[in-house]
Amino acid sequence: MQRLPFATQKLPSRAVITVSGEGAKDFLQNLITTDIEGLKPGEAAYTALLQPQGKILFDFFILAQDGHYLIDCSAAQRADLIKRLTFYRLRAKVTIAESDEEVGVAPVKPANGASFTDPRAAQLGARLIAAKGSLPAGEDDAYRGGRIRLGLADTDEDIGSGDLFPHEANLDQLGGVSFKKGCFIGQEVVSRMEHRGTARNRIVPVYAPKGAPAKGTEIKAGDKLVGTLLSSAGSDGLALIRLDRLKDAVESGIGLLTETGPVHVRKPAWARFDVALPKDNEDE
Numbered sequence: 001m002q003r004l005p006f007a008t009q010k011l012p013s014r015a016v017i018t019v020s021g022e023g024a025k026d027f028l029q030n031l032i033t034t035d036i037e038g039l040k041p042g043e044a045a046y047t048a049l050l051q052p053q054g055k056i057l058f059d060f061f062i063l064a065q066d067g068h069y070l071i072d073c074s075a076a077q078r079a080d081l082i083k084r085l086t087f088y089r090l091r092a093k094v095t096i097a098e099s100d101e102e103v104g105v106a107p108v109k110p111a112n113g114a115s116f117t118d119p120r121a122a123q124l125g126a127r128l129i130a131a132k133g134s135l136p137a138g139e140d141d142a143y144r145g146g147r148i149r150l151g152l153a154d155t156d157e158d159i160g161s162g163d164l165f166p167h168e169a170n171l172d173q174l175g176g177v178s179f180k181k182g183c184f185i186g187q188e189v190v191s192r193m194e195h196r197g198t199a200r201n202r203i204v205p206v207y208a209p210k211g212a213p214a215k216g217t218e219i220k221a222g223d224k225l226v227g228t229l230l231s232s233a234g235s236d237g238l239a240l241i242r243l244d245r246l247k248d249a250v251e252s253g254i255g256l257l258t259e260t261g262p263v264h265v266r267k268p269a270w271a272r273f274d275v276a277l278p279k280d281n282e283d284e
Contacts, residue, residue, distance in 0.1 A: 005105060006125070006146065009138035013156055014103035015075035016129055017082060025091040028062065028069060031088055031185055033166060034224035035178035039064040044116035044127075046176045048166060054189025056169060057084065057161050059176070061127060063116055070129050072103050072116060074155040085093035104128040104135040105143050120174040121150050122272065145233040151205040151268030157215075157231035158203060158238055166190055167199035168240065173271055182185065201228065204241050204275060205268055212237035217258050226256055229263075241265060243270035247276035 014156050019028060029036055034047035044063040050054045058081045060073035073081055078098065085096050093228035101114075107209060108179070109115050118124040124146060128135065144154075153159050169207060171177045172194060179194055193199050206212070206219075212232030219227040219239055227241035249256060256263045267275035 006104040006105065006142035007138055008104060008128070009143070010102050010104040010130075010134060010135035013075055013154075014072055015078040016099035016101045016103060017071040017073060017078060017085075018097050018099045019071065019094060020097075021094040023067055027089065027092045027094045029181070031085075032062070033162055033171065033184055033186075033190070034062070034175070035060060035181040036064065036069075037181070041066050041101070041272075042116065042120055044069040046119045046171070046174055048171055048176060050166070050184070050186030050190070051080070051162060052186055054165055054193070055162050056159055056164050056166060059159055059169065059171065061116070061119070061191075063114060064227055065114065069161045070099070070101075070121065072127060072129060076156055077100050080161075093181065096132065100132045101129050102135055104130060109122070120152055120176075123150060124152070124188050133243075135268075142232065143233075145236065148231055148238055149202070149205060149236050150232050151238065151266070151271070153203045153238060154231060158216060164201075164240075165199065166195060168201045169203055170271070172199075173273070191264045199273075200242055201227075201240055202243055202246050202271075202273060202275075203238055205265060205266040206237045206239045208232075208235050208258070208261060209264075212263075213258045213260040216248075217260075219225075219256050219258055219263050221245065221252075221254045221256055222247075229258065237263075239265075243273070243275065247274075250276040250278055255276055 032047045034045040048059040060071050063070040107125045114129040115126045153169050166177050217229040226245045229238045230238040
C-alpha cells in the first residue's frame with residue numbers, strides 16, 4: 001500500500017507527557033510492555049501500561065530524547081496516566097510532567113524536530129511532537145481512514161482502558177510487547193496468553209458495502225455473535241472479532257451480518273495470526 005495522502009496536521013485527541021531524570025529509563029523499562037533499553041535519541045516505540053491482571057490501561061508512543069522521554073498519549077487519558085506513573089514512581093529519581101507541546105502527523109518524517117516514523121506501520125507516515133500552535137489544524141479524515149483501513153486501533157475509539165488484553169488489540173503483532181525483556185506489570189498473564197495461544201479475540205479491519213453501522217453494533221453469523229464494530233470511516237471499519245467463531249462461519253458458508261447489512265472481514269498485511277476468509281476474499 002502506498003503512503004496515505006493526508007496533510008501535515010495536529011491531532012487534538014493526543015497530548016504529551018515528559019518523563020525525565022537519571023532514573024527515567026529504568027523506571028519506564030520496569031513498567032511498560034516494550035523494551036526501551038536500546039532506544040536511541042530520536043527513536044520511538046509503541047507500548048502500553050497494563051493492569052496487574054494483564055489488560056491495557058494505557059497504550060501510547062514513547063520517544064527517546066537526550067536525557068528524557070516524550071510520551072504521545074490520549075489527551076483524555078493524560079491526567080490518569082500521569083497519576084498512575086506517579087503512583088509507581090516511589091523513590092525513583094524521575095520527574096513526570098504535562099507538556100504544552102502538541103501531537104501531529106505528517107506524510108513523511110521531517111528532517112528536523114521531534115518526530116518519528118509510526119512504529120506500527122510506516123504507511124502512516126510520521127508522528128510529530130511540536131510547540132503549541134505550530135501545527136496546522138485540519139480534517140483528519142484521510143489519516144483516520146487510513147488508520148482504520150490498515151487495521152490499527154485508536155486508544156479512544158477502539159482500545160479504551162481496562163477492556164482488552166494486548167493480544168486483542170494486536171500489540172503483540174505491532175511491536176508493542178516484548179516477550180524477552182525482564183518483568184513488566186501484567187507480564188505473567190500476557191506471556192501465558194502468548195505461549196498458550198489463547199487469544200481468541202482480535203481487532204481486525206472490516207468492510208461493509210452498505211456503510212459501516214454505529215459503534216457497538218453486533219456482527220453475527222446466523223444467530224451466533226461473532227464480533228462488535230468499533231471505529232469506522234465510510235464503508236471501512238474495525239471490529240473486535242472472535243476468530244474461532246469467524247472460522248466456523250466461513251467453514252459453514254455463513255456470511256456475517258449487522259442490522260444494516262453484510263460485513264466482510266479483512267486480514268491486515270502485518271498480521272501473523274490466522275484469519276479465516278472466504279476463498280473469494282483477498283487479504284489486505
